[in-house]
Amino acid sequence: MDQGEPLPSFEGLAAAFAKAKAEKEREEASGLRARTGDAAAANKRGEVHFKALHLIVIAFFTFLLILHVLGIYLFATGFLLTRLVLDETSECALPPIDISDVYSPGSAETGCWHPKSFEKAVVILVDALRYDFTVPFQATDSEQAQHFHNALPVLYDTAAKHPHQAFLRPFIADPPTATLQRLKGLTTGTLPTFVDAGSNFAGDAIDEDNLVAQLRNASKRIVHLGDDTWHALWPGYFEPNLTRPYDSFNVWDLHTVDNGVTEHIFPLLHPANTSKWDVIIGHYLGVDHAGHRYGPDHPAMAAKLSQMDEVFHRMIEQIDDSTLLVVMGDHGMDVKGDHGGESDDEIQAALWMYSKQPFFGRTSPDYATPPATAKERPVAQIDLVPTLSLLLGLPIPFNNLGAPIEEAFIGAQGSNYENLANVNRLAAAQIHRYQDAYAQARGLDPSTRASALALWDAANDAWDSIKKSKKSATSDWKTTFSAFSAYQSETLSICRALWARFDIPRMINGVLILVSALIVLGIYARGLDGEHAELTAPLLSIGAAGSVIGLLNGLGLTYLYTSLSLDQALSFGAAFGGIAGVGMGFWYIRRRIILPVPTSIWGWASVIFTLALSAGFAANSWTIWEDEILLHFLATFGVLAVASSFRQKNTIDRALGCYHSILFIVLTRLASFSRLCREEQIPYCKSTYYASATSSTSATWQLAIPYVVAFTLPNLIRSYFKGTRNHQGSAILWLDFALRFGLLLSAAYWTLDAADDGEWYPGYGDEIKTTKRLIAQLTLAIALAFGYSTFSWAKPFLNIETKKKESYESASFVVDDSGTSSITILGYANVHGSRYAILITMWFLAISLVEKPMGAGAIGILTWQIFSLFEIIDTNKLSNTSIGPVVLGLLGSFHYFKTGHQGTLSSIQWESAFIPLQTIRYPWTPFIVVLNTFGAQILCAIAVPAIVLWKQPPKKKSLLSDVAKAVATHVLFYAVINLATTMWTGHLRRHLMLYRIFCPRFMMGAVVLVVVDIVSILIAIGGARTSFLSVAEVFGWSDVGVARTATREREM
Amino acid sequence: MKPPATPIDTLSNDAANLYKHLHPVLILSLYAYQFSSIVADPVPALTTTLIPLAVLQIAYAAICLPPIGSSNGVGGGEKKKPGERRKAAPGKLEVSFNSKIVPAFLSLISSTLPGIPVLALSLLLFGAPVTTHHAETLLAAAHISFLATLPLVYVHGVDGGRWREIVAAQVHIDEVFGCTLGTLVGAWLGAVPIPLDWDREWQKWPITIVTGAYIGFTVGKVLGGTILKGKTVSFE
Incomplete structure (x- = not known):
């Protein structure tokens, strides 16, 4: 390596460098060799070569992403349950069995298959009306009343006082307990399948026979008020001039929908208007939203339930004799007010029916009082379908599986x-x-x-x-x-x-693809000897060719065997062709392949951490306690790092290594205090993420956390830059001003949000809402818009000093010390690392904003840990091992839990979509929710290249290959986890805990893998390009990033 | 940097040869004997078990191990050049009660005084409950400390340089260091069954950790004294 001879693509820092050198040379009157022309050409070649290799690396990781997506797609479509939808419908004149001796069917006027009992119906759906909201609660020593208790007594009271006019029973939902699935169940009478779960917010028209369609066939006029999900399911079924749909997704809004329903429903109940409709469907969302926003144990919930209580009192008064009044919940909510899963609290809703005339009976006098808990005498939600159909004189929908509810047919006498x-x-x-x-x-x-x-x-x-x-x-x-x-x-x-x-062949195809992709990735990450960047090209070209051949083969096969499904054949063909191609590529470069068996304690630690975690997903207990297991592993890494640091011969390395290792352990433990417990962890876990275990708002003291982060973290990060004199140029502007300002803004956002939530300033709600949203947008603009401009255009964080020969800086590089003065490049020691690390801090800022205050603290700690990890890796000289990327994987997974998430559907913080936006906007809404959910994994994936760039000499060869290797190792970690959760879920598909534990963990593993793949490609490897280009601008191309083949051959 | 300490040989008199095989059996028997009462009520049972454990460990150190500074021990009071004296005739060694039991007691004190807080802190960092179960955590740390560090201090003393090697796991594996590594790895593995939903009494904190430490101690002692003897832990 030659002595830092500046290559003359002089610009900015390079110019300063050249100027300083020229001055020095003038001063010393020594000659400057002029090889400008040569060097410029070589430099240009170097740049082109780098860009080409970089593109190939990107393409290779994209190829892996496609393999992962295909594998997950095939498995998921085979695994997520399917049910054949029949399009037959029941007809009024065609009862399912001969009933001529009982009743003459066929008249919608008197009742199709059975004499009808009510002319009209008012069906009120109170979203998330849990059964225990409706029954009285007596405080005992062991259990005190919570806010939701005794706030809605009307249903119980009427059923208990007038059993012939009303009844109240627990109403059990079939999971998944998402509103869209529930509406399907409540109207078709069929069981939901898991595959629908994802479409909650998109909505599909129902093409099965159902209650609403039967009402319309019978020419009933249906009025719908409230949640607009109904319109997605039954477009055009409702009376257009009376119907009032409202946006259902904005869970922060407790009142708009409810007030709208109430405002429009009572005029319709007025005797003057009752002739305009036959059935009113009112869908209240306030209780559900209060749950999502505050949790059930909150004054807002009590207020909401009291409001409902009052509404039902009025309805009871106004309803007429021939109208049936039904009030029901579509699902319950868990202790935090969320739903989607299948825990008891989520499936136990309430059903209440009321008639002005004595109509309802009980089969036993014991049943006169409504059940005290949801465990007694529950009815299934699908039972509503035949009950309502027969009461209103409609045919029972074709696909119904429910039974008529006995209270409605036994007669008032009960006999x-x-x-x-x-x-x-x-x-x-x-x-x-x-x-x-x-x-x-x-x-x-x-x-x-x-x-x-x-x-x-x-x-x-x-x-x-x-x-x-x-x-x-x-x-x-x-x-x-x-x-x-x-x-x-x-x-x-x-x-x-x-x-x-389950479609087993599809599942097996999916697993096969994932296994082979894992082998490819494993060899690429840990089994290649030499230049990854250079070796990628043959792998990729043969792999891509293989994919095309495979795709065509798959296409051909579907023509030959028409029973094969097209998507399966194509996916499997393309994936396997590609894998076979890469396999041939490996054969082609077989001399460069070494068996990827760990050789050092670090390699073994990486393997043991990954495999132990993966094996643990076979047991529900270990899956439940994943957060604690990750804590254990991270602490173990810290202890190993302490031991390793003690081995360092250099005293500074030893001291720094020890300090950072211990810091790393302590920070891990500190972060572990941020917990959001899943239901199965209770009582051994106490949630701290929100104000209380039954709330989803932050406590007031937690609002201080983002401020603490804003005041401390920029300084801490700065210290990692200052250690190597890289606190120069744009780094000063970014770290000291932009980052700090952004963090302060995000802290201010959460304070305003709390002010808005708690109504600290009544009357200023709208102003606060507008301001906080503006602040959030501004923060994101600083993080990403300003951040990326800084990152793209910043020069490396160096400073050139010409000074008299005296002091040497360990972190600087002395260019020439033959004269009386020397040129010192401050920040030379960590040019690459510091330059790239700006990217980490940018995304840190963006993620801090979208996490709740406690999560902002966790993400702050994570960022600190990431920088600590860089130092540990550097002082222990581990940048070439697999431990860095694997520990980043562990860290990302660990902090996923520390930012208020769990491996359950209900822990997704949907409301985060509204941090910067008032309404749903694509693609921003999913982007924000993903950033909130997988923020920790995203940040860690972005940090991976810095593991191999940290404190590497600017001219170190083949850094791009090191980056590719590290990123591949990181992705490998998640790919192993994904394969393990996939295989365990497939294997345990009949397990009792499948939907509660294994299936959500599989879905999480799959989504995380795809997210990390995408982040690695677009942000990490993409960002490394910017960083390399910038460093090369100063130090020249011949050596940076890649070693050109010619150079390497000369060395060999 | 000085070379790593040579592996320690246990004394070769008859008592030592007998007791070194008897010791792990006694340690495990003690724990097995106490196990049911530990499960029933960990704090008092773990406390009372400490006394016989200390007696056994002191006896082990005094009977089987060369104390710090002794001829076939490792470095210590007077610095020796490496390899200067490897083969003192142990048979001739006068076993003086005072020169054995007193250092063993001193080892007990000097290993547990810093050992228990450091180990308890480590347990906390590894996820032990912070607000509750303090007595249990301290007792677990005490058991681990008695098992892992007492013999170590007896043979290696409290020399800073030597302890840096020990923390770095650079000393050669022998019976004593095998005990230490075994105890720590055992305690680490002891965390594995805690989350399982078997609803067993013995899953409660810190029984599995202590059990793991005892088993690990025995395994480490046996392996360290036999097949692993003289090897070193390599990080590279």
């Missing part, structure tokens, strides 16, 4: 078992018809429902014997009722099992 048997026979017969059609369409083996068929025959025998014997006792009807009801429940349980149907 009309004949009617109950009748309606159960109708419902059972419709289920039977549906099951026949389904079995036929799907080609099912009759043995799967043999048990149900036997019950069906028995029920029909019981019915026939009653019909024959003319004289029938109540007990006979009771028996018949039980027999039909047994058939219904048996069919339901068969269907539950049946629709847990």
Whole structure:
């Protein structure tokens, strides 16, 4: 390596450098060799070569991303449950079984299959109305009343005082407990499948037979008020001039929807207007939003429930004799007010029906008081479908699996078992018809429902014997009722099992792709000897060719075998062609491949951390306690780093290494105090992320955290720059002013947000909302717009000093000390690292804003730890090992939990979408939610290149290859986790905890892998390009970033 | 930097040879004997177990191990040149009660005084409960300290340079260092069953850690004295 001879692409710093040198030379009157022309050409070649290699590396990682996406796609589509949707519909004139001896069917006026009981209905859906919100609560020593208790007594009171006019029962939802899935269940009577879960906010029109469609077929006029999800499901079904839909996604708004519904519903109930409609559907969202925003144990929830209480009182007064009033929840909410999963609190909603006339009965006098808890006498939500259909004289929707609710058919005396048997026979017969059609369409083996068929025959025998014997006792009807009801429940349980149907070949294809992609990635990351950047080209070209051939093969196969599904054949063909191609590429460069078996304690530590974590996902306990396991591993890394630091011969290295290792451990533990416990961790875990375990707002003291971060973190980061004299140029502006200002703004945002939430300044709500949103936008602009301009145009953080020969700086580089003065480049020691690290701090700022105050603290600690890790890696000379990227993977996963997330769907902080925006806007809304959810992993993925760049000499060869290797290792960590969670989920697909624990963890692992892939490509490797170009501008191209083949050959 | 200490040989008199094999059995028997009462009520049981544990460890050090500064021990009071005296005839060594038991007691004190706080702090950093279970954590640290550091201090003394090597895991593995590594690794692995939902009493803090430490001690002692003897931990 020659002595820092400046190559004359002089600009900026380079010019300063040249000027200083020229001055010195003039002063010393020594000659300057002029090789300008040569050097410029070489330099240009170097730059072009670097850019080409960089592009190839980017392309290779994109190729890996595609493999990951294809593998995950095939597995997920095979794994996430599917149910065949039949488009048959029930018709008024065609009852499912011969009922001529009971009733003459076919008239919507009197009732299609059964005489109708009500002319009209008002159906009120209170989103997230949990059963225990509606029943009285007596405080005991062990349990004190929470805010949601006793705030909504009207439902219980009416049902208890007037059992013939009203009843209240727990109303159990089939998970997933997201509103869209629930609306489907509540209107079609079928079981949801998991694959719908993701479409909650997009909405699809329902193409199965359902209650709303039946109402419309019967020419009923339906008015809808409230949540606009209904319009996505039934576009054009509602009376256009009376219907008032409201945006459902803005969970921060507690009142707009509710006030709108109330405002429009009462005029319609007025006798003058009742002729304008047949059914009103009112969907209140306030309770749900209060839950999401504050949690159930909050005064806002009590206020909301009292408001509902008052609304129902008024409705009871105003409703007329021929109208049925139904109030129900579509799901409950967990202790923090979120929902989506299948915990008890999430599935236990309430159902209440009311009639002005005595109508409802009880099969037993014991049932006169509503159940005290949701465990007693629950009804399934699908039971609403046959109940409402028959009460309103409609046919039961074709796909229904529910049973009529007994209170509504037993008669006010509680003894009309004949009617109950009748309606159960109708419902059972419709289920039977549906099951026949389904079995036929799907080609099912009759043995799967043999048990149900036997019950069906028995029920029909019981019915026939009653019909024959003319004289029938109540007990006979009771028996018949039980027999039909047994058939219904048996069919339901068969269907539950049946629709847990997995497409095993697809799942296996997906896993195969993921396994092979993992092998490719593993060899690329840890098994290549020499230049990654150079070796990528052959791998990529053959891989890409293989993909195309595979794709064509897949296409061909689908023509030959029409039973193959096109997407499966194409995905699998392309992926496997590509992998085979890369395999050939590896063969082509086989002399460069070494067996990727760890050789050092660090290699083993990386492997053990990754594999132990992956193996743990096979057990639900270890999956639940992932955060603690990560803490354990990170502390272990810290201890190993202490031991390793003690081995360093250089005293400074030893001291620094020890300091940073211990700091790293302490910071990990400090961050671990930020916890958001998942339900399964309780009682061994106490949530600290929010004000209380049952809230989703920050405590007042937590608002101080972002300020502390704003005041301390820029200084801390600065100290890592100052250590190597890199606190120069744009770094000063960025770290001392922009970053600090941005962090202060984000702290101010959260203070304003708390002011808005807590209504500290009543009357100024709108101003506060507008201001805080502006502040958030400004912060993001500083972080990303200003940040990226700084990052793109900044010169390396160097300073050139010409001074008399006296002092040597360890962190500087003395160019020439032959004369009386010397040129010193301050910041030489960490040109690459400091230049690149600006990118980390930019994204740190953006992520801090979108995390809650506690999360901002966690992200601040994470950033500090990242810089500490750089020092540990440097002082222990570990930049070439796998430990750095793997520890970043552990750190990212650890802080995912420390920013208030868990491996559950309900922990997604959807409301973060509204930090900078008032309404949903694509692509910003998903971007913000992803940034909030995976902020920690994103920040760590961005930090990976700095592991190998930190304190590397500017002219070190093949740094681009080192970056590629480190990024590949980092992605490898997540790819192993993803493969493990995928395989365990596939393997444990019949496990009781599948939906609660394994499936969400699989989804998280898959999304994290794709996010990290994308971040690595676009931000990390992409950012490294900017950083390399900038450094090369000063130090020249011949050596930076890549070693040119010619150079290397000469050395060999 | 001085070369790493040579591996330590246990004394080769009859008592030492007998007791060095008896010791791990006694240690494990003690723990097994106390296990049910530890599970029933960890704090008092762990406290009372400390006394016999200390007696056994002191006995082990006094009977089997060369004290600091002794001829076949390692560095210490007087600095020796490496390799200067490797082969003193141990059979002739006069076993003086005072020169054995007193250093063993001193080792107990000088290993536990800094050892317990440092280990307790480490347990906290590894995720031990911070606001509760302080007595349990301290007792776990005490057990680990008695097992891992007492013999180590007895043979290596409190020399700073030597301890830097120990922390860096640069000393040669022998029976004594094997005990230390084994205890620590055992305690580390002891955390594995804590999260499992088996609902067993013994899963409570800190029983699995202490159990792991005892098992690790035995395994480390046996391996360190046999197949791993003389090897070093390599980080590279």
